[in-house]
Structure formats: C-alpha cells, structure tokens
Amino acid sequence: MVSFHSSQPLTNNTPLCYSINSPPFAFKPTIASAYFSSIFGSLGLLSNLIAFVVLLKSFRRTHSRSRSSFLIFLGGLVVTDFMGLLVTSSIVISFHVTHFNWRELDPDCHFCNFMGMSMVFYGLCPLLLGAAMALERFIAGTVSMVLMVWLIAGCIALLPLINVGSYHMQMPGSWCFFNISSKGNDLVFSLLFSLVGLVCIAVSFLLNTISVVTLIKVCCGEDRSQRRRDGEIEMMVQLILIMVIASICWCPLLVFIAQTVLSKVPLQIRSLLLWIRFATWNQILDPWAYILFRRAVLKGIFPRLDWSRGSIMTLYPSLGSTIRRFTRPSLTSTVSLDET
Template sequence: MELGNVSDAGRLGSCFRGKNVSDGNRGYLTSPWFSTIFGLIGLSSNLFAFCVLVNSSRKMHSRARSSFLVFLCGLVVTDFMGLLVTSCIVVPYHFIQFDWRNVDPGCHLCNFMGLAMVFFGQCPLLLGATMAGERFLGIYRPFSRSVNMSKRRAWILVCLVWALGFFLGLLPILGLGDYTLQFPNSWCFLTLLHDAGNRAFCLIFALLGIFCVGLSFFLNTFSVVTLCRVYHDSESVQRRRDSEVEMMVQLLIIMVIASACWLPLLIFIVQTALQNADHISRQTENSLLIYLRVATWNQILDPWVYILFRRAVLKRIYPSLKTRPSIVSLYPVLNTSLRQKFTQESVLQ
C-alpha cells in the first residue's frame, strides 16, 4: 500500500513519510484479535484494581498508607486511560483497515495518538520515581513526612507528574520533532529519522525514562536497606509493621515490571537515535513494534500487583500474619513536643 505520491505530498501532513509500506509480515505482528484481547484484559484488570484501591482508601486511617494509595490510584488511572485511548484507535484500524490519508490527511488524529503514546508511556515511569521518593521519605524521615504529606498534596504531586508528561508529549506539536505513522499503519509515535529535532526528542523521551527507572532503583534500594537495618536493630522482630513491608513489596514489584517492560524500548530508541542511518529500515520498524508491545505489558501487569500483593490476600494464604506496630515505633523515642505536634496535625486533617 502506497502512503503517498508526489501529487499527494502537498496535501498530506508531516506524519506521512511518503514511503512504501507493504502488507508483508502482517500476520503474527498485526492480528486484530491480539490487540482486542490485550486491550480488554488490560482495561478489566485496571478497572478491578481501581475498585480495590478505592475500597482500601475508604477504610484506611494511616496517612502514610493513604497517601501511597493516592499514587497507586494515579498510576492505575493512567494505565487504564492509556489502554482505553490507544485501543480506541488501534482496534478499529485492524478490523476495518481505514486509510489514514483519507481519515486524517492533516495528521490531527496521528498527533493526538502520538501525544497519548508519549504521555501514557512516560507518566507511569515518572509516577514510579515519585512513589519511590515518597517511600524513601516515609522510611528515612517518617515523622517529618507524616506531618507534611496529605492526600491533597499527594494528588497535587500526581497532577504535576501528569502536567510534565503532557508537556513532554506536546513538544513535537510545538516543533521539536514529529509524530509519524508507524508500521503497520495502526499507530503513531515519535520519529526515529535522524534529523536534529527528531533525534533530540527521541533522546529526551528515552533518557528521561531511563533516569526515572534508575532513580527508582536507587531510592528503593536505599529504602529497603534502611528498613532492614531498622528491623535488625530493633529489640524484637515482632515489632515489624506489615504496612511498610506491603508498600515496599508492591513498589519493588512495580519497579521490576517497569524496568523489564520499558528498558528494552528505551535503550532501543537511544541506540537508533545515535546511529547515522538516513532512513528507517523494515527491521527497525518491526523491532520498534515488538519492543512497544513488550512495554505495554506494563499496563496489564501493574494492576495485579495491587490486587494480589495486599495484606488481605496474603492473610488468606498465610493466616498467621498479624498486624504489627508502625515503623515509627522502631526509631528512638522522640521528644514529647514532637509527638504532640504530630497528634494535633493528624486530628486537624
């Protein structure tokens, strides 16, 4: 199928590269049922996880846990909307095979999808790093964090992350690079062509994602070491708190999933952007599609972390699991005035 010829070039937007895209190799890569089933599983999983989180949030009285649940809700909403928006374009294409030249000659739909792909791809990584920072403060400075963090401020942080992701997605629309139609013509994404604008945007997107994964790894490692050290130095191992352990286990699994799903794509984008090729080969397009599908598994696997790795579920598997005091009780005794201030702040909020 020819995407465009010389006479069409003046009427088509920048998302059409004017190259041939054959129908070969479509079978195993472009099955409509794969996209449909994948989307339905992801949407139902995230919807179920959101209901679980809302129910848990209503019953939660601990400020440390409730603010962490806010970040989890932000993450599951991001994953759900990402699957919903992209599936609404990809699935119809696979079933009706519409011609993008007729449906979207000005590239408005393609730019919208490209922005959505960048936004919903980068935000989970940014939220993962934010959650790692929140847990780092919650473990390393438990009292100062408990006084300063509230549900409202947690939601403000989530909104700031969304704003940063949206601004990043706007960059090609504002002139830094282009969103282009990708093989097999069912989706739009950043352009791996090697002009200065596209190369800069590719590197910004990929390196920011890698930085978020690296920051999450560093903060989570430090938090786990601190948590283990506090438990080890305590008078009794029975004084552990399941809430901190639960949050750290969930966060570590989220980090592992994000790293396994996203790093191959991000590293591939960096490697391709730094090459000196003047065109995108079919092999590169196929690899980009495969790596992207690996990355989207993050949106399916994330909600099952919240669903399965909860104390309510673990207690059914391990009935002897008991609720224990907070990590705050494991630290040296604080002065009376600080405890009174913490109590007053908790009552007021």
Template structure:
C-alpha cells in the same frame, strides 16, 4: 518519495492478510478489566484508611491505575479503529491529525507511569527514612499538586511535535504512531528521542535508588528488632515498598526495550515488539498492587514458613489491648510508658 520509478510503499500494504484486531482488542480488554479491579480494591482500602502515610500512597496508586486505564482506552480505541477501517494514513513517513493525537497519547501515557513510579518511590523513601519530615511536608493537598505537575510535564513533552520540535509518524505496520526515529530524521527528531528516552531512564533510575534505600532501611530496622516498634506501621511500610519494587521491576522489563530500540533507531520489527511489550506495563501495574497487598503477603508467609499463626511476623495485624506501651528517646535512654485503663506509669528502660 518516488525513487527510480519505484512507487512509495503505503503502510496498509505492509499488513499481511492474517492481520486482525483480535490481539489488540484482547490486550485492551484485559488492561481495562485489570485496572478497574485495582481501582475497586484501592477505593475500599481508602475507605478503611487509618494511616495518613498510607493515604498519600493510595492517592498516588489510584492516580497510577487511573492513568493506566485511560492509557488503554484512548490509544487502544484509535488502534482498533485503524485496524478495522484500514485507513492508516497513507505513506508510512507521513502523518495526519489522528497520527498526531495517537503519538502524543502514547508518549503521554508512557511517561506518566514512569514519573508516578518515581515520585511514589521518593515519597516512600522519605516516609521510611525521615518519618517526621514526611509527616510535616506531605499531605493530600501537596500530593494533588505533585500529581498535576507530573501530568503537565508528561503533556508538555507529548505536545512538543505540535510546535515542530519532533515528529509523529505512522509506524510499521501502519496501525500505531510514535516518534520518527527510522526515516528522514531531523535534528529535532533526535532531540525529541533523547528527551523521551532520557526522562524515562532517569525516572527508572531514581525509583531504583529510592526503593533500594527504603528496602535497606527496613531490613536494618528488622534486624535490630527494636522494642516498642509499631508493627502495623512497619507492616504498611513493607507492603508499600514491596508494591513499589514490583512496579519498578515491571516498568523496567516493559519499557526499557522500547526506550533502547527508540534511542538506537532499531528496525521496524523490533519497534513493534517494543511497543507491544510496553503496553503490558499498563496491564501488569494493577496486578502488582492486587497481588502484593498485605493480605496476599500474609498468605505467602504462611505457605513459605508453614506456620498457621502470624505471631512474631511483620505482617501480623496489630490489635488494641488493655495495656498499651509506647517509648520516647531521651538522650541515651528511652522512657517507657505503660498504660492500663486511665493509669499510666513511666520508667527508664535500656539504652537505645
């Protein structure tokens, strides 16, 4: 708008002479390399898979990393194009086809990791607290259906401005597009902002509750030191919950500032800081999985405890022996089965 003879400010004119695509290019490259490394590790882990519950988690984790990789390549390429070409779509409060696509991509790739982290936390919570129900209800086919539903939900939210329910505009300094929260906002813009912020915060809150329940359950099980507990299963549970907690903490740190700035319609500088911090979520997510694997956790255990062996440790890898033991709960007693070769003997043990 031209007010009192003052010419409208173009987004590109807000860029100072020192602005260059170096930072955006480095961030994009680092994100791509990190996610590719994580995908390779996930593929190797899936190839050596022995547990059905772990298969579901690895499928979710692979989808999260693949989504983060696409979230770096697609929006990153458009941002670099705007940096290099210098054609940032004219006025800051206007948009074009590129802006709509870039804004939709940022909303889609912003919500997907939050939704995936929430669903992964819920799946692990069921696996830890209700293992029989988890084994009966959760399978690869159901996991794929849930993944498709998550992507469709995020896509539906991202496409709302195409149906005039919200607006994507160029944001300062004109190299990225997002929801209109600063200039001439309409009621649909406000609703769109509240929907985006509400879904993101709800996903983070749900992940927090589920991870807390899973963590408390594992701690209680560890303190009880139940006999005949399968150490390998317990080790896998702790590994997966540790990774989920890391993903949740990373998402909270990276996304909460942007969600807060968007919901409160903060100034341009804070918005830029928020979106830059949010992009680090897609860089750190794969490293959470890489660094919080069982092999790394075992090394941390050795360093912190000063022990070279893992005897008695939760992270000790179980090995098959000539004598295997299992236990079954029968009322207030447990039936202990000791097998050696082809011979099995049964006896009643202590009370549960």
C-alpha cells in the same frame, strides 16, 4: 502478511505525519491482529478496573497518612494505565476491524498527532509516577506529585507540536508515534523520551534501595515500642514490584531508541514493533502488583502465619538478628516513617 511499503506516492503537499510512511499500505486483511489487540486491550482494562475497585476499598479503610498518600499514587497509576489502554486500543482495534484510510479520515494529521501524543504521555506517566512514588517513600511524607507528573508528561508530549520532534504514521499503519531519527529535532526528542524514562527507572532503583535498607534497619531495631511495620513493608514490596515490571517492560524500548539514534543506523521496524508491544505489557501487569501482593491476599495463601505480630521481620527472629547485625554499622540515622 504486512508489506512495509506505501501504496500511495508522496507529493510535495504531503502532510508531515505521512511524509515517511503514507497509507494506505498493501497488506492482506487478517482477523488475528484484531483478536490480539481486542484480547490485549480488554485484559488490561479489566485488570486496571479491578485494581481501582480494590484501591478504593483500601483507601476508605485506611487511617494511615503514609498509606493514604501511597494509595493516591497507586490510584493515579491505575487511572493513567486504564486511560492509556482505552485511548490507544480503541484506535488500533478500529483500524484492524475497519481498515480505514488514515489520509481520508485525517488529512491534516490531527488524529495522528493525538495518538502520537497519547503514546508518549501514557508511556512516560507510569515511569514518572514510579519515580515519584519512590521519592515519596524515601522522604516518608505526603507529597502531591500526581498532577505534576501528568503536567510534565503532557508538556513533553506536546513538544512535537512546536517542532521539537514530529509524530508520524508507523508501520503497519495502525498507530502513530514520534519519528525515531538521528536528524535534527527528531534526534533531540528521541533522546529526551529515552533519557527521561531511563532516569526515572534509575531514580526509582536508587531511592527504593535506600528506603528498603532504612526499613530493614527500623524493623530490626532494638526499640520494641515501635508499632507495626507490616503496612510499610507491604507498600515497599508493591513499589519494588512496580519498579521491576517497569524496568523489564520499558528498558528494551528505551535502550533501542537511544541506540538507534546515536548509532545513526536505519530504524528496524520489526524490532520497534516488538519492543512497543513489550512496553505495553506494563499497563497490564502494574495493577496485579497491588491486587496480588496485599496482606489480605497473603493471609489467604499463608493462613498459619501470625499476621498480628509486630512486624513481618519478627516472624523470622533469626533472620532479623542477622540483618540487624549487618545493618547496625551501615546507617547512622533512619528516616522517620508514618505510623497508624
């Protein structure tokens, strides 16, 4: 049972990261936490590794500029999730197995700041990449945004090092994160983290909705000379799944942070731990959105469907005519999509 109290008194020369919660903490060693963290981390690493191999094979086979660009974004997302799990899980599992003393191992907070920056960087990257992928699909062009996303997330993660926010040891002593507080620069950084994440989700939702409506218009158009749109539909389905996963996993934490600092109520440690664990499921579920929802997999599940026809929508002509009737007056122009 974890005790949310420090067993070491604070002094005037206490480093900043230990000024709120100072290890070592009084708790009974339990192997359950080590097992949970090990299984959770291993599952996430394996999922992203499988997704990366599948993406690499798909990238070598594709001849579509549009799909190549989309696969690059997916690859960036998979690499980011993999590295995020590798870095954070290694630290958390090491703590649960050895119960090392943070203040003895890291008296100057360098290690704690590194983990805090990793949590922020690898937390914001999937949300920013999701918004960048939605933008790339919306304008239907090749846009090199992966490096820019990493740069933006990295700059935000470094802000506490210039006193915009601060990284602190978090209960039960196995991880570091920024201080969620309604005071001073901690308020600014907490709101920045929360709002950037929520804006990314909102932008993804808006652009994906427009792209889907546009894609339906194109697929249901009366121009029968259009080439196969299955690839575009497949990418949109995967992107929407990534957006839904990010929304479900991250919105509770982002809203919780904003609500805590704006209402000026004391931080609820158990709620923070719950929503942090909820958010980390994003790194496990992301790769399966691509692994499972590919045409190669769907062909195996539905072998009787004629996958060589002009478009997925042509498999259901009555549905296509219905959607075409409702979408014809809704759009005056469509976005041009890349073709194979």
